[in-house]
Amino acid sequence: MNALPTTVVADQSGHIIDWPEIKAAGRSGRLIIPIAPGLLIPLPEGSTLYLLPHRRAIGFGNAGMQESGKKYSAVAAFLPPGYVALSLAAYKSEKNAPPLPLFCYCAICWYKGKFHVPAIRIDHDPKHDPACFDMKKVNMEINRWLRKHPKNRLVSHHGLNCVRKYGCPNAANLFLKRWEAPIAVSNACNAACKGCISKQKSGSVQASQERIDFIPTVDEIVEIAVPHLEKAPRAMISFGQGCEGEPLLRGELIESAIREIRRKTKRGTIHINTNGSFPEIVKRLAHAGLDSIRISLNSSQHDLYSAYYRCRNYSFDDVLRTFSVAQKAGLWISVNYLTFPGTTDDITEVTSFKKLIHKYKPHMIQWRNLNIDPEWYINTTEQACTGTSATPIGLDVLISQIRKQFPKIRHGYFNPPVRHL
Numbered sequence: 001m002n003a004l005p006t007t008v009v010a011d012q013s014g015h016i017i018d019w020p021e022i023k024a025a026g027r028s029g030r031l032i033i034p035i036a037p038g039l040l041i042p043l044p045e046g047s048t049l050y051l052l053p054h055r056r057a058i059g060f061g062n063a064g065m066q067e068s069g070k071k072y073s074a075v076a077a078f079l080p081p082g083y084v085a086l087s088l089a090a091y092k093s094e095k096n097a098p099p100l101p102l103f104c105y106c107a108i109c110w111y112k113g114k115f116h117v118p119a120i121r122i123d124h125d126p127k128h129d130p131a132c133f134d135m136k137k138v139n140m141e142i143n144r145w146l147r148k149h150p151k152n153r154l155v156s157h158h159g160l161n162c163v164r165k166y167g168c169p170n171a172a173n174l175f176l177k178r179w180e181a182p183i184a185v186s187n188a189c190n191a192a193c194k195g196c197i198s199k200q201k202s203g204s205v206q207a208s209q210e211r212i213d214f215i216p217t218v219d220e221i222v223e224i225a226v227p228h229l230e231k232a233p234r235a236m237i238s239f240g241q242g243c244e245g246e247p248l249l250r251g252e253l254i255e256s257a258i259r260e261i262r263r264k265t266k267r268g269t270i271h272i273n274t275n276g277s278f279p280e281i282v283k284r285l286a287h288a289g290l291d292s293i294r295i296s297l298n299s300s301q302h303d304l305y306s307a308y309y310r311c312r313n314y315s316f317d318d319v320l321r322t323f324s325v326a327q328k329a330g331l332w333i334s335v336n337y338l339t340f341p342g343t344t345d346d347i348t349e350v351t352s353f354k355k356l357i358h359k360y361k362p363h364m365i366q367w368r369n370l371n372i373d374p375e376w377y378i379n380t381t382e383q384a385c386t387g388t389s390a391t392p393i394g395l396d397v398l399i400s401q402i403r404k405q406f407p408k409i410r411h412g413y414f415n416p417p418v419r420h421l
């Protein structure tokens, strides 16, 4: 008989061990289910294991679901970029357990003598791979840029905050003059996503990055964007980063910057990561020379989207209009689909997402794990979920269905360069 995966726990001194008599469980929405061996891959290099405080491990024993009591804490894995979590960590929270920080908590188990996770690799691009970064060189380049551009606040923001404080790979790639480089422009947002990584009001959870605290000038943007686009391999600059709010709130600034950049160079891709709230602004950016847009969604359903994004001066219909505008303008369109097992693969969401794809024909779906405390997300969105009573089909099944039904769509995690001049 083939052995089944067993539960991974942390003992009272924090050592991560397996609990061999208890079969591993994972979470899909509110469902706690055994982890199927067919979903497992060895724990990817670059993953981080988390001990989940105030959360007791759960698994399946001979008598059914079993809780560890205070003996063991639950453990989860944070996966490196490019991997999609198919099942989240299963645990029982203690009363008044504080919310977990903003990460994705993938289930982890012990199988065939090593750690495994229910996940798939969706993107093989190594551009965020720690092995690709010589940090000594990055730091030397930051110092050199600071001397060369002493007045450019974007250089100090991306160098001193993004690289040195937060270890942002895109920002490091700016200083290494390669691939996708960030240009942060907006200190404000018109949404209040529950899991926003750059602003949290609740006080119980910390934003993982600080927002930019100034608005750059066109000159500051152009000064770093043009040399990057002219020289970098697979050159790309992106507005809309983890260290800012919504870039479309700085539409005029971006429009002027794009015009100036395109006056100086036709090379490389100009891209924006956005919540897609202002279709008219996207139209103007496309006229100015924007090449590519990535629109973020936690859901393709109005209510579920609104429950999480908590939009202020726009609605989900505006986001759909942005898809339409981008399609008409011939932009490369990616959906940044923030996945959550049990919600994203719920049949109501699956049906509605396929309709969105059919209608707006995005070129790419970026499958990204939603970084949030699972129970926090479920409690926030539960009222808006119309179909969670059914058994979810599985994110792996959803991805393979979309591959079959929409064979032209690219699947991945990273923004691809789409203009190679």
Ligand code: SF4
Binding pocket: 189, 190, 191, 192, 193, 195, 196, 197, 198, 199, 244, 245, 246, 275, 309
């Ligand atoms: S749209 Fe982006 S910046 Fe705005 S609240 Fe949501 S995650 Fe934060």
